[in-house]
Amino acid sequence: MFTVNEDLTRKIAHLARLHLTEDEVKTFTSQLREIINYIELLEEVNVSGVKPLTHPFELETPMREDKISHYPKTNEGKSKILDSAPEILYDSFKVPSIISGE
Amino acid sequence: MHLKKDLELIMANVYEAVIGLEVHAQLSTETKIFCSCQARVESGKTEIPVNSNTCPICAGHPGVLPVLNKKVVEYAIKAGLATGCEIRLVNIFARKNYFYPDLPKGYQISQYENPICENGFLEITTKDFIKKKINIQRIHMEEDAGKNVHLAEFSLVNLNRAGVPLIEIVSGPDMRSAEEAGAYLRALHAILTYLDICDGNMQEGNFRCDANISIRPQGAKEFGTRTEIKNVNSFRFVEKALEYEIKRQTDVVQSGQKVILETRTYDSDQGITLPLRSKEEAHDYRYFPEPDLIPLQLSQKLVEEIKDTLPELPSQKKERFIRDLGLSSYDASVLTSSKNLALFFEKAVQKLVLKGWNILEASKPVANFLTGEVARLLNDENIEINQSKLQIDHTVDVVTAAKDGLLSSTGAKQVIAMAWKNGDSVNAIIEREGLRQVSDNNVLEQIVEKIVANYPLQVTQYLSGKEKILGFLVGQAMKESAGKANPVVIQDLFKKKFKGDHNASS
Numbered sequence: 001m002f003t004v005n006e007d008l009t010r011k012i013a014h015l016a017r018l019h020l021t022e023d024e025v026k027t028f029t030s031q032l033r034e035i036i037n038y039i040e041l042l043e044e045v046n047v048s049g050v051k052p053l054t055h056p057f058e059l060e061t062p063m064r065e066d067k068i069s070h071y072p073k074t075n076e077g078k079s080k081i082l083d084s085a086p087e088i089l090y091d092s093f094k095v096p097s098i099i100s101g102e
Numbered sequence: 103m104h105l106k107k108d109l110e111l112i113m114a115n116v117y118e119a120v121i122g123l124e125v126h127a128q129l130s131t132e133t134k135i136f137c138s139c140q141a142r143v144e145s146g147k148t149e150i151p152v153n154s155n156t157c158p159i160c161a162g163h164p165g166v167l168p169v170l171n172k173k174v175v176e177y178a179i180k181a182g183l184a185t186g187c188e189i190r191l192v193n194i195f196a197r198k199n200y201f202y203p204d205l206p207k208g209y210q211i212s213q214y215e216n217p218i219c220e221n222g223f224l225e226i227t228t229k230d231f232i233k234k235k236i237n238i239q240r241i242h243m244e245e246d247a248g249k250n251v252h253l254a255e256f257s258l259v260n261l262n263r264a265g266v267p268l269i270e271i272v273s274g275p276d277m278r279s280a281e282e283a284g285a286y287l288r289a290l291h292a293i294l295t296y297l298d299i300c301d302g303n304m305q306e307g308n309f310r311c312d313a314n315i316s317i318r319p320q321g322a323k324e325f326g327t328r329t330e331i332k333n334v335n336s337f338r339f340v341e342k343a344l345e346y347e348i349k350r351q352t353d354v355v356q357s358g359q360k361v362i363l364e365t366r367t368y369d370s371d372q373g374i375t376l377p378l379r380s381k382e383e384a385h386d387y388r389y390f391p392e393p394d395l396i397p398l399q400l401s402q403k404l405v406e407e408i409k410d411t412l413p414e415l416p417s418q419k420k421e422r423f424i425r426d427l428g429l430s431s432y433d434a435s436v437l438t439s440s441k442n443l444a445l446f447f448e449k450a451v452q453k454l455v456l457k458g459w460n461i462l463e464a465s466k467p468v469a470n471f472l473t474g475e476v477a478r479l480l481n482d483e484n485i486e487i488n489q490s491k492l493q494i495d496h497t498v499d500v501v502t503a504a505k506d507g508l509l510s511s512t513g514a515k516q517v518i519a520m521a522w523k524n525g526d527s528v529n530a531i532i533e534r535e536g537l538r539q540v541s542d543n544n545v546l547e548q549i550v551e552k553i554v555a556n557y558p559l560q561v562t563q564y565l566s567g568k569e570k571i572l573g574f575l576v577g578q579a580m581k582e583s584a585g586k587a588n589p590v591v592i593q594d595l596f597k598k599k600f601k602g603d604h605n606a607s608s
Contacts, residue, residue: 015386017201054194054391061396066131066173069138071157081156081261084163091152092258095203098250 004033117317117355119348120325121277124312125290126268127300128246129177134160134265135245136168136211141266143306152260160265162206167394174267175218175398177299178243179408181269182219184293184415185238191400193218195243195392200385203259204248212270214389217242224293225417226285227435236286237274244268275314275325280344284337287311288439291337292416295441304335311340316361317351326351327361331375334368336484343368347375419444427451427465436473442486447472450497457502467501475518491525492518499528507588513537539588543595546579546587550595553578565600572596 002008009029013020020028072080078091087094134141137159143150159166182189196214219241226234248264250257271290277283291309294300301308316328331347334340346368351361366375414422416438423434438444447468454464476497480487500517503509509517509532520531532538553575554561564571572593579592 015199015388055393055396057396059396060399061170063172063175063398064133064138064169066133066171067138068132068140070155071139073154078151079154079156081158081161082153089256089258091154092251092260093153093203095257095259097255098203098252098257 004029004036008032116320117348117352118278118320119280119344120275120316120318120328121280121283121344122275122314123273123277123283123286124314125271125273125287126246126310126312127181127271127294127302128308129174129267129269129299130301130308131171131173131177131267133171135171135174135243135267136160136265139265142301143262150262153262155262156264160206161261162208162264168211168392170395170398171267174243175400176408177267177297178218178241178269179400179405180297180299180412181271181294182222182241183405183409183412184297185219185222185224185241185271185290187219187222187238187241189400189405190216190218190220191402191405192216193243193398193400195395195398196389197392198244198387198389200387202247202250203257204250204261204264206248206261206264210245210247211392211395212244212389213242224286224289226282226289228282228285231431234276234282236276236282239272239274241269241271244270280341280348283313283344284341287337287340289416292439292441296413296415296419298413304337307335310335313340313344315344315347315351317348317355326355327363329361329363329375330365332365332367332378338484339368339370342370342373343375346373350375416441416444423465427469428462429465429469433469433473436477437469440486442488443472443477443480446487446494446497449494450501453494453498454501457498464501467504468497471497471500471514471518475515476522479519479522490522492522493525496521496528503528503532507591508532508539509537510539510585510588512585513539536586539586543591546583546591546595549579549582549587550592550599553582554596554599561600 006025006029009025009032010020012032013025013028074080074083082088082091082093085093128141130142132142133139134155137157139157139160140150140155159168179189181187193213194216195211197209198212198214199209201208217240220239222238222241223235224238226236228234244267246263246266246268248259248261250259273286277286291302294309295302303309310333312333313331314328315331316326318324318326329347329351331340331343334343347366354361362377365378367378368375420431420434420438423429423437424431429437436443437447450468450472451461451464454468455461476487476492480490483490496518500509500514500521503517504511504514513532516535516537517528517531520526520535521528526534557575557578560571560574564575575596576589576593579596580587580589583592
């Protein structure tokens with residue numbers, strides 16, 4: 001088992017790319033500990049012989065036929081998906097530099 | 103060459119390499135794995151406009167739901183059946199979490215604990231004709247990421263590739279040399295292209311390979327620390343990268359240092375591997391079951407139905423070529439190593455059969471051309487036969503001309519090489535290059551007379567029983583004809599002449 005401490009909170013925050021203040025680290029560490037403790041109650045249940053459940057409904061996933069259907073295009077023939085981008089350049093989504101500063 | 107020699111010495115004595123490969127193969131479905139956007143870009147077609155094949159699902163907008171493409175499941179099952187895998191009937195998908203701009207959802211939908219195919223194998227044949235079984239641990243379905251273009255101040259993201267279906271095929275750590283790894287990749291590539299589930303173009307990223315490699319003392323049980331070589335885009339480069347890496351790791355260990363667990367990239371210009379800038383933390387993907395997809399339930403009946411649709415696979419085709427067409431194991435291996443080459447061969451033979459040839463008589467010379475001169479050219483240029491200018495008719499016409507005595511074997515090779523370059527017809531090349539083999543007795547008799555007159559000593563030797571000298575005389579005659587004479591006819595003419603002279607003088 002692992003211990004819920006401030007380092008763990010910082011690690012999880014980093015994985016989620018969240019920036020926490022030191023006060024927040026303290027708050028969330030105690031909240032995380034409470035949540036984990038609560039979930040650990042499940043450890044008391046005897047699950048021997050019970051199959052793992054990944055989804056509560058006994059359904060089959062529906063499947064699609066392999067047929068193309070294009071998302072609407074703008075008058076200039078470009079995908080409307082670009083309309084929702086904060087910044088576009090050469091029809092690409094413009095994002096902060098990935099390589100430098102790494 | 104030096105590297106190779108060094109390697110052989112090192113490996114023979116002290117260390118052995120342990121190689122496992124992960125292949126990502128793009129499935130050639132029309133649409134993406136979880137949405138109806140176009141997925142497939144036909145080979146050689148100009149790149150489709152940036153971000154034109156995108157929708158809220160593959161762009162990862164909030165609130166959208168993935169719907170699985172039936173064909174992806176069918177193709178994954180095909181890959182599993184063709185490699186002797188067990189097919190799992192209840193499949194769940196998993197989220198693999200990481201942040202990168204080409205992954206708009208912040209996670210990739212993949213499979214983790216329970217892949218659709220497990221415990222398969224494929225058989226490779228090494229250069230020394232030794233057969234070896236390579237285990238396939240698993241094949242799972244997942245989605246591809248988009249593409250980033252990195253500029254100085256910012257990066258640009260194109261999501262056309264995001265959501266293109268992939269299967270990841272993971273081998274066991276079963277290969278012991280770069281050559282075995284190359285053989286495995288070629289065999290796997292052939293199977294996927296025969297199944298027609300992957301376009302297989304490595305340059306275009308349809309078939310991508312990551313290699314895990316470590317070395318250990320001969321006979322050791324534990325594995326050494328491995329490195330991973332990412333995204334090498336040709337079979338040959340994979341082999342070269344692995345050869346380099348074996349040598350590098352051996353040098354590291356022999357100088358008393360330790361191999362570092364890291365990801366490396368292959369620089370094909372320098373022929374070396376280089377460390378990729380490693381990310382600070384180890385990967386922590388936090389896999390968990392994908393809540394947006396209900397478990398996929400398959401029936402054994404569906405699996406059986408798919409099994410019935412499997413085409414003839416490379417190994418089966420190879421056996422048939424040996425059994426029914428009388429080809430050597432080597433010729434059959436080379437021809438079936440690529441679906442395109444095998445089809446080319448079969449069509450050429452078929453054309454000759456339609457012209458009245460016996461199928462065995464047709465197979466042998468066509469196989470000779472394709473596994474000899476043509477295989478060499480394909481290898482030099484690293485292309486598939488359908489990417490070359492050589493047509494089936496070229497092969498048919500050359501084989502026919504050779505049989506009719508119009509082309510010598512050297513001439514035939516020259517014609518193939520020229521057809522390869524410019525695609526001209528065989529007849530046009532023969533006439534233009536003056537390659538027509540002279541079988542006309544009148545012309546050839548004159549040459550024979552001339553040689554007999556020029557080499558009286560050798561003629562006497564022949565007549566006194568030294569029959570081997572005939573080869574020399576035929577050679578001189580060939581030279582005299584500038585290589586155009588039909589050597590079989592020349593030899594007959596010499597024999598006839600000497601027999602006549604002999605009879606006349608006795």
